[in-house]
Amino acid sequence: MGRSIQMFEQCFSSAFRPIAKGVKSAMGLLALCALVACSPPDPEPESAGTHALTKLITAEQYSNSLSYIFGPGIDAQVQFAPVARNEGLLANSLATAGVSGGQVQTIQSVASSVAKQVVDVENRQHLVACRPESIDGPDNACATQFVSKVGRLLFRRALSDDEIATYVEYASAAALELDGKESEDEELDGFYAGLQVVLEGLLLHPEVLFIMESAEPDPNNSEQLRLDAYSLASRLSFFLWNASPDDELLAAAESGDLQSPGGVERAVDRMLESPRLVDGMRAFFDDMLIFDEFKTLSKDPTIYPQFTSVTAQDAREQTLRTIIDHTLNQGKDYRDLFTSRSTYMSPALAILYGVPAQPGWTPYTFTDDSPRAGLLTQVSFLALTSHPGRSSVTLRGMALRERLLCQTVPEPPPGIDFSVVTNPDADYPTQRLRVAAHLETPSCAGCHRITDLIGLSLEQFDGAGGYRLTENGATIDATGALDGIEFDGAIGLGEALSQNPELPRCLVRRVYSYATGGPPESDARLALNYFNEEFAAQGYQLRNLLRTIALSNAFSLIKTSPSEE
């Protein structure tokens, strides 16, 4: 009962948040929705779960995992070939990604480097827990200890005795073979050279490079499958930490505690309180906001001389810091990310924002009369959704719909003449005038009506994200509309977006996809509705959403039917 009252208060207050001036909204309808939404949530509906997948580990996950196992001092930077984005996320494609021969070579060079660093004279004392009787030859007892410990963390499961014996045998043979040999002008110590060879092999093993999920019968329902304990540990860990499970989580999986009553709750709560959650959520939002495009983002230096490679790097960082602080550190309503004036500032970014800055990253709050509030007015969104030399009302509108509302904007029909938009014409000094043709041409209007009215409200920000009042001498009209709500400028757009019911629903959909490794199938509708209701009831707090999803049957149960793919 207490929880219901608390939820009602939370929900009521969030439903009746102040509405910005200029935003037209039907208060009565909102109130009705709020009352419906604020009813105590139902328990999780029955769910068939998702498919057990075999997914390629990402380069960042690989590096994060090695960093956990061997410490941050080990250089394990690796680049994998990019995968195609599927329904908004790169993570949705990892189950269909493979590794080419060329990539294996790249990974091997990293594996070789990491293995060498681990057994290096300076590191072996703390990275190899045992001491061999002699460094000049095999020591099976110490090798067994090393292989079983490191192999378990790398494979995300305990190695069998046979597996350990095989690897120790390799280490022994290599120790005898390599002792006293020279490599890069250094005389090899047999024992450590043997470990190096084995470790390099482990780092390249398919079970390390691929996350292989396994299912087992659900003891609560003989007709239902669930992830086995190790697979559940991995799914949780890659979801919340973007890295393989730590020793404690693996131990819980091994002992059976993870799937015992209350076990997964204990594990998830520990993970949600860990500072490693920041790594996990940075990776998620980086994927959701398509920040991988920063790697190839460039601006015309003659038009935007203030936009440098440092600006781009800092723009990405600013948004991720803002999100993490807002959602995890402050525990605030996700929707307020689009109206909040709080962010972080760096000296390079401050130039574009036209404000002073202290060295490094410092918290920064835009003043009440600033034209900036929320993520849509940050350089990351504005610059990524522009062309190299000009802003784009269409790209911005499309990005908002696809990235934040999970909607699909159709591709333009073939044979479109873009010259009216791209060709500078003194008769059309502003983007509004240039894109008017979109809305007047029937073949264009259908799609552009849902994108351009959004983008036009952001026109007071140029293609680099700098603020402007005029374009080619003409005053910019920044009025716009989103799904029937009209406003003037970016602040109004942020307010309208924050109140759009699709905004939190989209986050829920993306988080669930990211957590389970694929786009939700049609039978996930009930589960998604449940997550949406819980998200609303709990004040749209990200940590609560993560917990709800991680503890759900929809997360851990495995379908018995073949994949729809």
Add this chain to the structure above:
Amino acid sequence: MSQNRTAIKARKLRTLALCITTLAAASAATAQPYQQDGRIGYVLTERHWAIHETEAKTECPQGMNSRGSRDLFAEQFPEGGDGERTVVDTRLMIEGYQYHTNTATTDIYDSLPFYEAQGDVSYGLNLDGEVSADDFKNSAGEEGIDNQLYRALGCIAGYRKDGPYWFFENDFMINNGYNRWMIELSGVDDLVNDDEVTVTTYRGLDKLFTDATGEGFIAGGTQRVDARWGQSFVEEVKGRIKDGVLTTEPITQAKIPWSQPGVSDGYHIFKDLQLQLTLTSQVAQGLMAGYVDVEQFNHRFRTNWSSHHQNYGQSASASEYAALKRLADAYPDPETGANTAISGAVEVTLTQVYIVHPDE
């Protein structure tokens, strides 16, 4: 030679980048609140001693001075390089000339001709308010321009465009944090016309921000005031802005950071320092002029510049010291009556920054 080509290319790129930056920035000018609470700051991003150069070098009708190391060696040892030399006869003797000369106004290399810049045109300001025989007129025809430093240095290759001092003094200013010098205008009601503003000089702590080309500088950066080690660079003076040009009253004595990397005592002392700068919300460009302390100029020169720079700059510190003493035109020593400072001017470009004080 390749050094010159590099310098020319760098200069052209810098000029191009500055033009682009200014044009691009101008389009956004209306939206950026560069001037806040009646304050606007600028940080030094380019400076060169004001040397009036003509394409035909008419200001140096006798040619350029030739006082590189090879010239001096030939002068010192006319018999050539054969035979044994003692340390005393060579290195110590040269060092003595460089660092411990007591020759007053005598050039130790006076057997070599020293060419002063000729003509009556120069950059600079009328520092003493008078028009006298030694004064120049500027390109606008204004008479009474005081710049005897130009007369001393104008025919030395190192100070002319693309010479090592011209290039590296600017380059080291950009890249060496010690040299971060800035001005802050306060009490500004109007950046075009304002009868009274206050100008305060500071040393800054932060790096300069280059634009996307890496060659130009962008307005809108931040500089923190060096309140710990920068107190000796702080001066305050009144000024006025007329038709977009700031002119200050003289600062009795100003210390300007002017160091090569890692070299101490890298500063100049200007007496009666005045600024005459054309202001925009993003750039301040013009002249910094005053009477340069000769002893400090010489000390800085000898402790900041290596012999190889002097060599390909075709200059010799002993000769320059003598020329400066000879042409010094202000602040006579009370005992000897010899002038201790020489009129000079520096072409400067400062780029707008937000100046952050320690209490902000």
